[in-house]
Amino acid sequence: MRYSRAFIPTLREIPSEAQAVSHQLMVRAGLIRQLAAGVYSFLPLGWRVMQKVMRIIREEMEAIGAQEFHFPALNPIEIWQQTGRVEAMGDVLFMLKNREGLVLAPTHEEVVAFHARQHIKSYKDLPQIWYQIQTKFRNEPRPRFGVLRGRQFTMKDSYSLDATWEGLDESYRKHAHAYHRIFRRCGLRFFVVGASSGAMGGSLSQEFMVESPAGEDTCAVCPQCDYAANIEVARSAVEPTPRLPESQPLERFPTPGVRTIGDLVQQFALPEERCAKALVYIADGKPVMVLLRGNDELNQTKLQSVLGAVWLRPATPEELYSLTGASAGSIGPIGLPSPLLILADERLREANELVSGANSDGYHYRHIDLRRDCRIDAYVDVRTVQAGEPCPQCRTPLRIVRAIEVGHIFKLGTKYSEALGATFLDEEGQERPIIMGSYGIGVERIIAAFIEQHHDEHGICWSPALAPFHVHLIELGGERQPSVRQMADRLYEQLWQAGIETLYDDRPESAGVKFNDADLLGLPLQLIVSPRGLEAGQLEIKERCSARRHSVEPERIIAVIQQLLERISELEPIAVS
Ligand code: ATP
Ligand code: MG
Numbered sequence: 001m002r003y004s005r006a007f008i009p010t011l012r013e014i015p016s017e018a019q020a021v022s023h024q025l026m027v028r029a030g031l032i033r034q035l036a037a038g039v040y041s042f043l044p045l046g047w048r049v050m051q052k053v054m055r056i057i058r059e060e061m062e063a064i065g066a067q068e069f070h071f072p073a074l075n076p077i078e079i080w081q082q083t084g085r086v087e088a089m090g091d092v093l094f095m096l097k098n099r100e101g102l103v104l105a106p107t108h109e110e111v112v113a114f115h116a117r118q119h120i121k122s123y124k125d126l127p128q129i130w131y132q133i134q135t136k137f138r139n140e141p142r143p144r145f146g147v148l149r150g151r152q153f154t155m156k157d158s159y160s161l162d163a164t165w166e167g168l169d170e171s172y173r174k175h176a177h178a179y180h181r182i183f184r185r186c187g188l189r190f191f192v193v194g195a196s197s198g199a200m201g202g203s204l205s206q207e208f209m210v211e212s213p214a215g216e217d218t219c220a221v222c223p224q225c226d227y228a229a230n231i232e233v234a235r236s237a238v239e240p241t242p243r244l245p246e247s248q249p250l251e252r253f254p255t256p257g258v259r260t261i262g263d264l265v266q267q268f269a270l271p272e273e274r275c276a277k278a279l280v281y282i283a284d285g286k287p288v289m290v291l292l293r294g295n296d297e298l299n300q301t302k303l304q305s306v307l308g309a310v311w312l313r314p315a316t317p318e319e320l321y322s323l324t325g326a327s328a329g330s331i332g333p334i335g336l337p338s339p340l341l342i343l344a345d346e347r348l349r350e351a352n353e354l355v356s357g358a359n360s361d362g363y364h365y366r367h368i369d370l371r372r373d374c375r376i377d378a379y380v381d382v383r384t385v386q387a388g389e390p391c392p393q394c395r396t397p398l399r400i401v402r403a404i405e406v407g408h409i410f411k412l413g414t415k416y417s418e419a420l421g422a423t424f425l426d427e428e429g430q431e432r433p434i435i436m437g438s439y440g441i442g443v444e445r446i447i448a449a450f451i452e453q454h455h456d457e458h459g460i461c462w463s464p465a466l467a468p469f470h471v472h473l474i475e476l477g478g479e480r481q482p483s484v485r486q487m488a489d490r491l492y493e494q495l496w497q498a499g500i501e502t503l504y505d506d507r508p509e510s511a512g513v514k515f516n517d518a519d520l521l522g523l524p525l526q527l528i529v530s531p532r533g534l535e536a537g538q539l540e541i542k543e544r545c546s547a548r549r550h551s552v553e554p555e556r557i558i559a560v561i562q563q564l565l566e567r568i569s570e571l572e573p574i575a576v577s
Pocket of ligand 1: 107138140147148149150151153155405406407408439440441442443444445
């Protein structure tokens with residue numbers, strides 16, 4: 001491609017609306033432009049990168065025997081009603097106003113189960129792996145960071161259909177293998193975490209994560225062993241609250257003005273570990289009280305999974321008052337006016353000598369013995385792991401990091417096949433629901449995550465695998481130096497003939513402008529044809545990422561470029577875990 005004829009609208013200034021580095025650079029390097037909130041056009045350079053990522057994905061999916069489909073984005077709402085996901089997706093599901101009965105698909109489990117029902121009849125028709133690379137629509141409440149969280153985006157989604165649970169394990173394993181290869185080939189440093197399946201309703205799921213400040217997920221990662229988990233399911237080996245040998249008699253005492261655990265600890269010189277805070281949530285319309293130790297933080301997603309609730313929210317101050325008789329600072333598990341489900345965090349299991357609210361404003365109880373003084377319906381893990389807590393596997397202090405979820409693999413089970421009647425006859429002639437898995441990759445997210453990890457103050461640093469072109473040919477002769485121009489023209493031909501994708505900056509711009517744009521676009525190699533170089537019979541190559549420079553005679557240039565591209569590809573960082 002000749003730059004003079006290309007549509008590459010680069011920007012010198014950082015666009016004010018872009019917070020994430022990847023967003024800034026994707027706009028500045030002319031890869032994308034915003035059309036509406038969370039909706040982006042891919043410009044030619046950006047689309048070339050998309051195609052490269054999609055090619056890698058296709059190759060690895062085909063390698064595990066997956067077959068490519070193309071499902072419609074317009075879906076009949078009935079199939080979504082049958083699985084209960086119109087409710088579960090809520091406002092994220094785009095509805096159409098002028099055509100009732102159709103929705104825009106945010107994912108395709110329903111469609112897959114629909115077709116499986118039509119044509120999968122027997123165990124002999126299984127297993128199957130179906131995939132597509134297609135546009136998804138999600139009315140994200142907060143589209144952010146450019147293409148990292150869009151309302152319309154491209155997903156590789158695949159679905160496994162199996163007759164047995166062992167079959168599902170195998171399909172899941174194949175996907176995990178393919179995902180490792182895909183992200184590795186894309187040059188991402190990633191880690192894999194156990195995750196919460198959320199509204200998908202599956203049993204086991206893992207997320208592929210890329211550490212980055214632009215990430216919207218939080219993960220606990222062990223710097224020593226392979227433990228890594230989304231904060232929504234992360235555990236740690238924190239000390240439980242020890243049960244003291246003796247429980248003193250329960251005592252109600254006045255605590256005027258106490259609103260928080262901090263107040264309680266300060267004003268009454270109580271150890272924080274002996275304070276139990278009580279929170280009230282409404283889960284699918286039913287109230288539930290949760291007891292946590294001192295300043296431990298509740299993790300709402302953990303609570304939601306424990307309860308299997310679709311809807312979860314904190315009780316309003318009015319609800320709190322009518323359920324407990326007190327406001328937030330003074331509630332507790334003893335003396336509730338109405339019966340509530342009471343859960344306590346594992347860290348408080350069987351604890352005694354605790355302090356908690358008395359369900360009367362300005363009063364607390366002390367010497368509470370959870371065994372003796374109140375009913376705890378269940379001990380559950382609902383606290384949020386904090387940085388520095390010991391790893392559950394090796395006790396090394398955990399790191400808490402921000403990360404971008406680039407891929408997600410789920411063992412779904414039979415939820416969707418049962419809801420849509422996708423059954424098959426097993427070897428004994430018994431009718432059974434097909435066992436499903438579902439597996440997603442955000443194509444744009446791979447690109448943004450790559451840029452988050454591979455850039456410097458001048459621009460993007462592409463790897464040969466994802467770069468829109470491999471070589472940025474820069475001609476510095478201009479009209480007054482026809483021999484330089486001729487040499488560059490000839491090199492451009494030769495490079496393409498050798499299969500090396502080349503962007504040729506033939507614009508009548510200054511050297512400074514050309515170098516800045518070359519660094520911003522970030523193609524792996526810059527090939528500079530200058531009058532001074534030619535006088536000495538030399539061409540100059542600059543490696544974009546390392547800034548290493550090489551002087552090469554024109555006759556050897558193709559071979560050297562091929563070697564360098566190969567070497568840079570090899571040097572790409574390999575994956576963690
Ligand atoms: P998130 O928690 O970030 O919303 P999700 O759990 O909703 O993600 P999945 O439904 O598992 O995501 O979708 C599969 C993949 O699609 C994700 O791993 C991610 O890479 C990508 N993806 C999901 N939502 C978006 C979005 N709004 N914009 C871009 N990519 C997305
Ligand atoms: Mg989501």
